[in-house]
Amino acid sequence: MTVARSPQGIPPVREDGRQATAGSNRQRRRWDYRAPSWDHEGAAGLEAVIATVLALAQVRPGTVVVDLGAGTGSLSIPLAQQGADVTAVDISPAMLERLAEKAARAGLDRVTCVAAQVENFDLPPMSVDLVVSNYALHHLRDADKEALVRAVARWLRPGGQLIVADMMFGRGVTARDRAIIGSKVTLLARRGPAGWWRLAKNIVRFGLRIRERPVTMETWESYFYGAGFTDLCVIPVVSEAAVVAGSKPAEGAPASPS
Numbered sequence: 001m002t003v004a005r006s007p008q009g010i011p012p013v014r015e016d017g018r019q020a021t022a023g024s025n026r027q028r029r030r031w032d033y034r035a036p037s038w039d040h041e042g043a044a045g046l047e048a049v050i051a052t053v054l055a056l057a058q059v060r061p062g063t064v065v066v067d068l069g070a071g072t073g074s075l076s077i078p079l080a081q082q083g084a085d086v087t088a089v090d091i092s093p094a095m096l097e098r099l100a101e102k103a104a105r106a107g108l109d110r111v112t113c114v115a116a117q118v119e120n121f122d123l124p125p126m127s128v129d130l131v132v133s134n135y136a137l138h139h140l141r142d143a144d145k146e147a148l149v150r151a152v153a154r155w156l157r158p159g160g161q162l163i164v165a166d167m168m169f170g171r172g173v174t175a176r177d178r179a180i181i182g183s184k185v186t187l188l189a190r191r192g193p194a195g196w197w198r199l200a201k202n203i204v205r206f207g208l209r210i211r212e213r214p215v216t217m218e219t220w221e222s223y224f225y226g227a228g229f230t231d232l233c234v235i236p237v238v239s240e241a242a243v244v245a246g247s248k249p250a251e252g253a254p255a256s257p258s
């Protein structure tokens with residue numbers, strides 16, 4: 001993909017406005033608003049999650065990578081530093097502008113930024129080696145998560161990898177779910193009125209699945225297997241954060257779950 005550079009060497013953010021809706025425009029504004037402070041919001045344990053993704057990613061110079069919900073580049077930048085050609089996709093142009101500035105400052109000229117809703121994003125079949133995503137896909141509806149995993153299976157070359165890092169938990173059926181929910185409630189309740197307000201908002205958002213729609217590691221596994229991925233690796237990293245990775249079978253290899 002060839003993209004013109006600005007005089008300062010900062011790659012422009014390309015707009016891919018396929019099927020923009022009132023809902024997606026609202027989402028975009030919400031994330032644009034958070035972009036200036038995003039790098040300082042740093043959730044606890046994020047570094048461990050990023051390190052896990054980078055360790056699983058088998059990147060070499062020239063590996064073609066797509067980062068879905070890339071934000072300001074927590075994965076895109078280190079992957080580009082390892083020599084990958086990275087397409088960073090995000091609904092928020094403001095997030096991507098920050099990512100592009102960081103890439104330019106680091107002298108990385110193989111990062112392309114595309115402002116798009118991942119649900120509507122598309123690529124040619126077998127055009128990519130690795131697709132990654134960190135803490136973005138829980139915002140998608142479940143049917144869209146599943147459809148996206150299937151789309152990724154089409155974009156990947158045989159032997160390519162999908163690595164999803166995200167909050168992964170359910171609504172309290174398992175002991176792990178209950179431990180995660182309990183620790184979050186305790187943490188927020190201890191913060192006084194501001195924490196109680198946040199807790200109330202989270203109960204509504206997570207309870208009614210408005211904007212926050214995490215699913216369990218097992219559900220992600222089922223999406224991966226359903227799309228034909230094999231060699232699954234499921235890692236609960238810290239608290240609610242987990243990583244699920246899988247490979248598209250190499251040509252000639254059986255497509256059934258391993």
Ligand SMILES: C[S@@+](CC[C@H](N)C(=O)[O-])C[C@H]1O[C@@H](n2cnc3c(N)ncnc32)[C@H](O)[C@@H]1O
Pocket residue numbers: 027031068069070071072073074075089090091092095116117118119133134135136139140
């Ligand atoms: C929690 S942030 C994570 C950003 C980044 N991956 C990181 O590790 O810091 C979620 C990101 O997903 C993007 N996002 C949310 N919903 C999206 C969607 N439907 N399509 C594309 N990007 C989306 C937001 O703009 C935001 O940058």
